[in-house]
Amino acid sequence: EDKVVQSPLSLVVHEGDTVTLNCSYEVTNFRSLLWYKQEKKAPTFLFMLTSSGIEKKSGRLSSILDKKELSSILNITATQTGDSAIYLCAVAFNTNAGKSTFGDGTTLTVKP
Amino acid sequence: DGGITQSPKYLFRKEGQNVTLSCEQNLNHDAMYWYRQDPGQGLRLIYYSQIVNDFQKGDIAEGYSVSREKKESFPLTVTSAQKNPTAFYLCASSILRQGTDTQYFGPGTRLTVL
Numbered sequence: 001e002d003k004v005v006q007s008p009l010s011l012v013v014h015e016g017d018t019v020t021l022n023c024s025y026e027v028t029n030f031r032s033l034l035w036y037k038q039e040k041k042a043p044t045f046l047f048m049l050t051s052s053g054i055e056k057k058s059g060r061l062s063s064i065l066d067k068k069e070l071s072s073i074l075n076i077t078a079t080q081t082g083d084s085a086i087y088l089c090a091v092a093f094n095t096n097a098g099k100s101t102f103g104d105g106t107t108l109t110v111k112p
Numbered sequence: 113d114g115g116i117t118q119s120p121k122y123l124f125r126k127e128g129q130n131v132t133l134s135c136e137q138n139l140n141h142d143a144m145y146w147y148r149q150d151p152g153q154g155l156r157l158i159y160y161s162q163i164v165n166d167f168q169k170g171d172i173a174e175g176y177s178v179s180r181e182k183k184e185s186f187p188l189t190v191t192s193a194q195k196n197p198t199a200f201y202l203c204a205s206s207i208l209r210q211g212t213d214t215q216y217f218g219p220g221t222r223l224t225v226l
Contacts, residue, residue: 004154009152032213034214034215041200041220042202042217042218042220043202043217044217045214045215045216048212048213088155092213098142098143098145098160098162098206098213098215099145099157099160099170100213100215101157101171102147102154102156104153107152
C-alpha cells in the first residue's frame with residue numbers, strides 16, 4: 001500500500017523562527033513529490049521535486065528531495081503569521097497519470 | 113479568469129438523501145479529481161477522471177458516484193450509502209503532460225449531514 005507520512009502533525013512557533021517540515025514516502029512507481037499550502041480552503045502549489053539533492057527555493061521557502069532516504073523537507077525561514085497554514089505533501093505516480101497520494105499534513109501556527 | 117469553481121460552498125443533507133456537488137473548470141485541463149478532507153487529515157482520493165466519459169475509483173469510492181460528460185465538468189454525488197459523509201470536499205484538475213504533476217484546486221464544499 002502506498003503511504004505518505006508527514007511530521008510533525010502540528011507545530012507552533014513564533015515569528016522569526018525557522019521551521020523544517022518532513023515528508024517520507026513508501027510508494028511504487030514514484031514520479032514526483034509535491035508540496036502544497038492550504039490556508040483556508042483550496043491548497044495552492046508550492047514545489048514539485050523530481051531529482052534528488054536539487055533544492056527548490058521561493059523566497060523564504062525551500063525544499064529538497066532525498067530519493068535514497070525516500071523523504072523530503074520543506075524549510076521556512078524567518079516565519080511570519082501569514083505562513084500559518086496546513087502544509088500538504090503529495091506523491092505522484094508514473095502509472096495512473098495525474099493521480100497523487102497525500103499525507104495528513106502539518107498544521108503550522110506562527111504566533112506574533 | 114481561469115480557474116475551478118465548486119458549488120455550493122455549504123451544503124446540508126438529511127440522512128437518506130443523495131446530494132450532488134458541482135465542479136467546473138475552464139483551464140482546459142484533461143484530468144479532474146475529487147478528494148475528501150476530514151479534520152486533522154490530509155486529502156483522500158474519491159474518484160478521478162483522465163478523459164471524458166471515463167473515470168476511476170480512488171481510495172474511498174464507496175457511497176459516491178461521478179460522471180464526466182464534458183471536459184469542463186466533474187460532478188460528485190454523495191449517496192445515502194455513504195455512512196459518514198460530513199466532510200470538506202475538494203475538486204482539483206491537472207494537465208496531463210510530462211514534467212508537471214501539479215493539481216489546481218477549487219475552493220471546496222463543506223457538507224454537513226443533519
